[in-house]
Structures are given as C-alpha cells and as structure tokens.
Amino acid sequence: TITVVGSINLDRTIRVHRMPAPGETVHASGVFSAGGGKGANQAVAARRSGAAVNFIGAVGWDSAGEHMRDLLEREGIDTAGVLTLEDQNTGQAYIVVDDGGENSIMIHGGANQAIPAEQPHVCANAITASDFVIAQLETNIQPVVEAFTLARRSGATTILNPAPALERVPDELLAVTDVIVPNETEAQVITGIDVVDDESLARAAGRLHELGVQGAIITLGHRGAYYHRDDGESGLVPAFPVEAVDTTAAGDTFIGAMASRLRPDLSNLAEAIRYGNKASSLTVQRYGAQPSIPRAAEIE
Ligand code: ADP
Incomplete structure (x- = not known):
C-alpha cells in the first residue's frame, strides 16, 4: 500500500494558433480539461501500476473539487483523506498551448496550500498500513x-x-525523508552543482545522498535516471528510446510506477527504476497529465 500526500488540480488546457499579446483576443482551436496536480498524478500512476493507494490532500467546495474526487475514486484510489475545504477553491492549472507546441501555465494552488497540519493524524490508519508514503512540494509543507x-x-x-x-x-x-527523487533542474537547484557530464552527475547524486537520505534518484528526461544508494551502489538506468510528444507527468508517472515495484529496503532499486522508465516512456508519447498515464498490463 502507498499513501500519497499531495496536490490535486484540475488542468484546463486551451489550444491557440498563437499566444495573444497583452490586450489582444484570439480564438482558440479547442479546449480540454483533465485531472492533474503532482500528487494526484503520482497516485494515479501508482494505482494504474497495481498498487493500493490512499490519498491525503484537499479540494475546494466547488464543482472542480467534486469532479477531481470522483476521478480519483473511479481510479480506485481511497479518498477518505481528501478534505473538502469550504473557504477554498480546488487547485487549478490553466495551460495555453500554441501551434508550435510552446506552452504557458498558470497555477492556482487553492486548497492544496491549505491542507490542515493535523490531516495526516486524522488519516493515521492509512499511513500505518502503508509501505511507502510519497509527497511533493506543491502543497503547504x-x-x-x-x-x-x-x-x-x-x-x-x-x-x-x-x-x-x-x-x-x-x-x-529532509530529516524524515528516506528517498529523494528530483529531476535534473531540481537536483541542480538543491545541490548547486551544474550537471554537465557523468562526473558532475555522480557528484550531484552523492551530494543529495549526503543530505541524510538512504537513496537519491535524479531523473534525466530522455536519458533515464541515475541513482545513488546508501551501500555505495550507483549507476545510470537508461530510458527507453521513444518519440516524445508531451512530457507532462513524465516525472510523476516515473515516481508512482517506480514506487509500486520498489521493495521498502530499496534492495531492487535499479529494477524498480527500470519499471519507472518504462512507464514514463509511454506517458511522454501521449498528451495531457492523467489521461497519458499507462496501466500495468501495457507497461509490462
Ligand atoms: P520531469 O517530468 O519531472 O521533468 P524528467 O523529464 O526527468 O522528469 O522525466 C522523468 C522520466 O520520464 C525520465 O527518467 C524518463 O524515464 C522518462 N522520460 C522523460 N522524457 C523522456 C523521453 N523523451 N524519452 C523517453 N523517456 C523519457
């Protein structure tokens, strides 16, 4: 069982031929809405990979919140830990994509930023029953x-x-984190090391490990992921060569799918990473966040 503590967004995408200039109106060629938010995406990825999943988070008192709760429940995710906050809006992302594939994104955190600190205690049973608890930084901390x-x-x-x-x-x-999983940019921001070659990559992973975690994994987009474990084992697990059309939720799919296969003692870390790479290589070949996340049968 996996518990995810994190964000829930309704993603609203609008397609335009070109971005409007300030003060200008353009007509859209289409609109599209789908479930998103890093927390919800990771929960969906873990669930579709076959794990039992509990969610701890919050939505607002609005139709987007009802819709997102319903989407998660239809995935078979336990939403008993998802609070409805009467004085908040559900988290929403507004995404504009132009014909060149360039996108601009505005996010309203809303309820995601107002999760009561005691909510995990209310859901203590879910946590106690879990092998893994996964979180991101898209909510209040x-x-x-x-x-x-x-x-x-x-x-x-x-x-x-x-x-x-x-x-x-x-x-x-950090004091209560066992495994840290940044992408390349996040790893650079945290460690201050510019990842430019294999040597700096190994150094960045080593620096992350020195933060006091048992395992560090840096995801590297089309190159795959690099890991460093407590016992000194480290290495690159290469990505699967595919034609990417939209990398939204690639990292989220990687984390949820990887966790669904990982042993709590991290003894099969490289194998679980390979599964995460395989799952996210499918996500990048499709558009959107949650609609693009694959199921176990397809991944295998
Ligand atoms: P994020 O989406 O958080 O920025 P990454 O871009 O590092 O994270 O992607 C996460 C994972 O998704 C990678 O480790 C890799 O397995 C997979 N992935 C991302 N982009 C591609 C790609 N172009 N081709 C194949 N796999 C990819």
Missing part, C-alpha cells in the same frame, strides 16, 4: 512533515519528489 514523521514511526519508507524546485528543502522535511 507542514502536513508533509507530519505524514513523513508518522510514516517513519510505523516503519514506512518515505519518498520525496522535491518539485517544484526549492533552493532549500526544509531540514525538518
């Missing part, structure tokens, strides 16, 4: 610290995806 602390106490392994990038991941969060 206190409930994540509380959830990871409870997870540690019950022997669950905690996985932090430090996204979006923060120069300083709070010490109180």
Whole structure:
C-alpha cells in the first residue's frame, strides 16, 4: 500500500494558433480539461501500476473539487483523506498551448496550500498500513512533515519528489525523508552543482545522498535516471528510446510506477527504476497529465 500526500488540480488546457499579446483576443482551436496536480498524478500512476493507494490532500467546495474526487475514486484510489475545504477553491492549472507546441501555465494552488497540519493524524490508519508514503512540494509543507514523521514511526519508507524546485528543502522535511527523487533542474537547484557530464552527475547524486537520505534518484528526461544508494551502489538506468510528444507527468508517472515495484529496503532499486522508465516512456508519447498515464498490463 502507498499513501500519497499531495496536490490535486484540475488542468484546463486551451489550444491557440498563437499566444495573444497583452490586450489582444484570439480564438482558440479547442479546449480540454483533465485531472492533474503532482500528487494526484503520482497516485494515479501508482494505482494504474497495481498498487493500493490512499490519498491525503484537499479540494475546494466547488464543482472542480467534486469532479477531481470522483476521478480519483473511479481510479480506485481511497479518498477518505481528501478534505473538502469550504473557504477554498480546488487547485487549478490553466495551460495555453500554441501551434508550435510552446506552452504557458498558470497555477492556482487553492486548497492544496491549505491542507490542515493535523490531516495526516486524522488519516493515521492509512499511513500505518502503508509501505511507502510519497509527497511533493506543491502543497503547504507542514502536513508533509507530519505524514513523513508518522510514516517513519510505523516503519514506512518515505519518498520525496522535491518539485517544484526549492533552493532549500526544509531540514525538518529532509530529516524524515528516506528517498529523494528530483529531476535534473531540481537536483541542480538543491545541490548547486551544474550537471554537465557523468562526473558532475555522480557528484550531484552523492551530494543529495549526503543530505541524510538512504537513496537519491535524479531523473534525466530522455536519458533515464541515475541513482545513488546508501551501500555505495550507483549507476545510470537508461530510458527507453521513444518519440516524445508531451512530457507532462513524465516525472510523476516515473515516481508512482517506480514506487509500486520498489521493495521498502530499496534492495531492487535499479529494477524498480527500470519499471519507472518504462512507464514514463509511454506517458511522454501521449498528451495531457492523467489521461497519458499507462496501466500495468501495457507497461509490462
Ligand atoms: P520531469 O517530468 O519531472 O521533468 P524528467 O523529464 O526527468 O522528469 O522525466 C522523468 C522520466 O520520464 C525520465 O527518467 C524518463 O524515464 C522518462 N522520460 C522523460 N522524457 C523522456 C523521453 N523523451 N524519452 C523517453 N523517456 C523519457
């Protein structure tokens, strides 16, 4: 069982031939809405890979919130830990894509930024029953610290995806993190090391490991992922060569799918990463966040 503590967004995408200039109106060639938010994406990825998944988070008192709760439930995700906050809007992302494939994104965090710090305690049963607790940095931080602390106490392994990038991941969060999974940009922001070659990559992974975690994984887009484990084992697990059309939710798919195959003692880390690479290579060949996340049968 996996518990995800994180964000839930409704993604609204609008396609235009070209971006409007300030003050200008352009006509769209289409609109599209789908489930998103890093937390929800990772939960969906883990669930579609076959894991039992509990969610801890919040939506607002609006139709987007009802819709997102319904989407997660239809995936078979346990949403008992998803609060409806009466004074908040559900998190939303407004994405404009032009004919050249360039996109501009505006995000309203809403309820995602107002998860009560005690919510993980209310959902303590879900955490106690879990092998892994996964979180990102797209919500307020206190409930994540509380959830990871409870997870540690019950022997669950905690996985932090430090996204979006923060120069300083709070010490109180690192202190309860077992595995950290940044992408290349996030790894650079955290470590201050520019990843330009194999040597700097190994150095960045080593620096992440020195933050006190048991495992560090840096995802590298079309190159795959590099890991560094406590026992000194490290290496690159190459990506699958595919034609990418939209990399939205690539990292989220990687994390959810990888966690669904990982042993809590990280003994099969390279094998789980290979599964994550395989899953996300399917995601990048399709448009959108949650609609593009594959199921176990397809991944295998
Ligand atoms: P994020 O989406 O968080 O920026 P990455 O871009 O590093 O994360 O992608 C996460 C994972 O998705 C990679 O480790 C890789 O397995 C897969 N992936 C991303 N882009 C591609 C690509 N162009 N071809 C194949 N796999 C990809």
